[in-house]
Amino acid sequence: MRQAGLTAWKTVEWLLLAAVGLIFVFPFLWMFLTAFKTMPEVYQFPPTWWPESWQFQNFEIAWSSGPFLTYVWNSFLVAAGILVLQLLTGVPAAYAFARYRFRGREALFGLTLIALMIPAQVIFLPVYVEMSHWGLVNTLWALILPYGASAFGIFLLRQSFMQVPDEVIEAARLDNASEWKIMWTIMVPMAKPVLVTFGLFSFIYHWNDYFWPLIMTNSNEVRTLPIGISMLKAAEGGKLWNVIMAGNMILVLPILAIFFFAQRHIISAFVYQSK
Amino acid sequence: MRKAAAAHEMTASGHALGRTEATKARLNLFETIRPYLYVTPALAFFGVFFFFPIAYVIYLSFHDWSLLNLDEIEWVGLANFTALFEDADFRQVLGTTLIYTLSTVALGIGIAFFLALWLNRKAKIFGLVQAAVFSPHIISLVSVAMLWMWLMDPQYGLLNALLEFIGLPGYTWLSDTKSALLSLIIVSVWKGVGYNTLVFIAGLQSIPRDIYEAASLDRSPWWRTLTRITIPMLSPTLFFLLVINTISSFQVFDTIYIMTQGGPVNSTNMLVFYIYEQGMDFYNGGIASAASVILLGIVGLLTLLHFRVMEKRVHYR
Numbered sequence: 001m002r003q004a005g006l007t008a009w010k011t012v013e014w015l016l017l018a019a020v021g022l023i024f025v026f027p028f029l030w031m032f033l034t035a036f037k038t039m040p041e042v043y044q045f046p047p048t049w050w051p052e053s054w055q056f057q058n059f060e061i062a063w064s065s066g067p068f069l070t071y072v073w074n075s076f077l078v079a080a081g082i083l084v085l086q087l088l089t090g091v092p093a094a095y096a097f098a099r100y101r102f103r104g105r106e107a108l109f110g111l112t113l114i115a116l117m118i119p120a121q122v123i124f125l126p127v128y129v130e131m132s133h134w135g136l137v138n139t140l141w142a143l144i145l146p147y148g149a150s151a152f153g154i155f156l157l158r159q160s161f162m163q164v165p166d167e168v169i170e171a172a173r174l175d176n177a178s179e180w181k182i183m184w185t186i187m188v189p190m191a192k193p194v195l196v197t198f199g200l201f202s203f204i205y206h207w208n209d210y211f212w213p214l215i216m217t218n219s220n221e222v223r224t225l226p227i228g229i230s231m232l233k234a235a236e237g238g239k240l241w242n243v244i245m246a247g248n249m250i251l252v253l254p255i256l257a258i259f260f261f262a263q264r265h266i267i268s269a270f271v272y273q274s275k
Numbered sequence: 276m277r278k279a280a281a282a283h284e285m286t287a288s289g290h291a292l293g294r295t296e297a298t299k300a301r302l303n304l305f306e307t308i309r310p311y312l313y314v315t316p317a318l319a320f321f322g323v324f325f326f327f328p329i330a331y332v333i334y335l336s337f338h339d340w341s342l343l344n345l346d347e348i349e350w351v352g353l354a355n356f357t358a359l360f361e362d363a364d365f366r367q368v369l370g371t372t373l374i375y376t377l378s379t380v381a382l383g384i385g386i387a388f389f390l391a392l393w394l395n396r397k398a399k400i401f402g403l404v405q406a407a408v409f410s411p412h413i414i415s416l417v418s419v420a421m422l423w424m425w426l427m428d429p430q431y432g433l434l435n436a437l438l439e440f441i442g443l444p445g446y447t448w449l450s451d452t453k454s455a456l457l458s459l460i461i462v463s464v465w466k467g468v469g470y471n472t473l474v475f476i477a478g479l480q481s482i483p484r485d486i487y488e489a490a491s492l493d494r495s496p497w498w499r500t501l502t503r504i505t506i507p508m509l510s511p512t513l514f515f516l517l518v519i520n521t522i523s524s525f526q527v528f529d530t531i532y533i534m535t536q537g538g539p540v541n542s543t544n545m546l547v548f549y550i551y552e553q554g555m556d557f558y559n560g561g562i563a564s565a566a567s568v569i570l571l572g573i574v575g576l577l578t579l580l581h582f583r584v585m586e587k588r589v590h591y592r
Contacts, residue, residue: 014400045430047431113582117522117581119574122526126564145324149318248418
């Protein structure tokens with residue numbers, strides 16, 4: 001009797017799990033299915049589930065409706081450029097915060113934490129004015145430089161540098177290794193898991209970013225993929241949902257692929273801030 | 276122990292043999308300024324692209340200016356702020372932002388709390404559903420917005436097809452002043468609830484097991500365990516999520532820009548979109564920067580509150 005009740009509850013729970021999973025996964029599946037349908041099929045009501053014939057040319061139409069190779073390349077350059085800069089500025093800062101005692105350390109680290117909390121939307125206007133004074137509006141520099149230092153990265157790396165045992169550094173110093181060398185050849189390799197975590201976080205964040213490139217760019221040569229994708233809507237008269245969804249797949253698939261292979265890293269990267 | 280290590284750090288390279296007093300002194304000076312050299316590049320970026328802009332936007336908010344001609348800038352005192360608060364449109368924008376933020380935060384955290392209690396289990400299927408619930412969080416808002424525009428299409432969208440399938444009338448979603456804001460809230464909750472859930476789960480897992488064991492030895496009923504142990508122990512997590520979610524809800528822009536452009540009839544016009552339109556489209560630099568300062572004030576207060584509470588937590592430990 002009790003056994004039957006338990007199995008019944010198990011079944012209900014499985015159904016509930018499936019339902020919750022579907023609420024979050026099915027929209028992506030719908031994006032995928034729509035991307036392969038013909039226009040008449042898209043405008044069929046009630047809709048069909050499975051495409052009647054798989055239209056691969058939707059991807060070609062989306063891809064050739066603008067300079068998408070440029071968009072992809074720009075997105076990559078910006079996300080990678082930001083990450084490199086953030087590491088170049090972040091590693092020494094984190095090392096100093098973690099390993100040296102110096103006057104003003106707490107205050108300077110406090111400033112870093114404030115930078116962690118205030119989002120770009122609050123200060124985009126004055127930064128835009130700065131950029132236009134320097135003639136950098138509508139260049140890739142305007143997309144990269146404002147993110148040249150990451151408070152989150154410094155925070156993560158500092159945490160990880162603090163955990164390296166003193167003996168390791170002492171030993172290196174006895175070998176007459178310079179501080180600079182200790183930092184890059186001993187500390188950084190030991191912080192590898194954190195670097196992967198932070199790298200994924202930063203790259204995904206800037207690959208996805210729409211707001212900043214929207215503000216800072218106004219011509220195709222410097223636009224990034226999210227901007228190009230959002231322009232499909234206008235370029236195609238607003239309603240070619242199969243082409244629009246195909247375009248969005250180009251933006252979404254790389255991220256979903258990374259998520260598939262590095263799920264644990266990504267989840268810890270994004271959830272870390274809470275700790 | 277630490278102090279000794281630090282003192283050693285300061286003079287580490289001074290131990291090398293055969294150095295004159297002068298080089299030693301120079302080295303000591305270098306050891307003193309080294310930490311500052313290391314933090315300077317990062318802080319320079321924060322200074323130029325973060326702290327200076329904060330001061331600059333406050334300065335700009337007391338002036339009349341426009342992006343069309345940056346050389347013409349005129350002091351107007353508090354005129355931009357008085358103009359904003361006398362403007363019924365702006366009051367509506369603030370009100371809409373508030374409703375949006377309160378609903379998104381309440382729904383996003385409330386749903387996540389129950390999901391976390393339910394999904395916090397070891398079996399593989401629960402991990403899978405956790406990943407599924409989280410997946411929208413790492414997808415570009417551009418794609419999320421366009422996908423939901425398609426799902427919410429009043430004529431051919433999947434959502435109305437499903438509603439009709441179960442015998443309900445189709446809904447107006449983004450096309451009606453009464454439902455557009457709710458539609459944006461749904462999209463935002465859908466995208467963000469997975470993050471909140473996983474943060475709650477991380478919080479749940481950090482509660483020491485033996486407390487629960489003690490509770491079950493006392494035959495404490497599940498609801499008492501929930502209200503006396505789980506919820507109090509989760510309160511730091513809950514507070515963190517409240518702050519983070521409130522700040523990010525106040526920043527809502529991408530979905531508005533792509534899905535509604537603030538419409539229909541201004542019903543989804545919110546603070547950042549308002550700043551964007553005033554500054555970039557209407558060239559009212561003064562008004563836009565005054566509105567930015569108001570947003571800065573809100574976010575700044577929340578940040579301050581966050582730091583205060585975090586400090587307390589550290590002291591109690």
